[in-house]
Amino acid sequence: MPPPAAYVEPIPATPGAGYVWIGGYYSWVGGRYLWNRGHWTLPPAGYRTWNTGYWHRDYRGHYWVPGHWR
Numbered sequence: 681m682p683p684p685a686a687y688v689e690p691i692p693a694t695p696g697a698g699y700v701w702i703g704g705y706y707s708w709v710g711g712r713y714l715w716n717r718g719h720w721t722l723p724p725a726g727y728r729t730w731n732t733g734y735w736h737r738d739y740r741g742h743y744w745v746p747g748h749w750r
Contacts, residue, residue, distance in 0.1 A: 681742070682735070682737065682742050683735050684713055686704070687704060687715050689703075689718055692720075694720060698723070699720040699721065699722055700721060700728075701718060701719075701720055702718055702720075702721055702730055702747070704717045705733055705744075708744070727749035727750060730747060730748075730749060731748050731749075732747045733747035733748075
């Protein structure tokens with residue numbers, strides 16, 4: 681079963697300079713999709729950009745491809 685359409689959550693004001701918004705996403709837990717809220721965070725040393733995770737579908741079904749820093 682595919683995940684629901686992404687929840688459109690309001691993005692609160694940044695807590696300070698250099699913070700990056702990590703958007704929310706659905707995870708599969710206990711036989712159902714649960715929404716994980718987005719949050720602000722500081723990037724790890726040497727990174728600046730967050731590549732958002734996404735749900736992918738292939739012959740195995742739907743699976744989550746996690747986001748990562750660049």
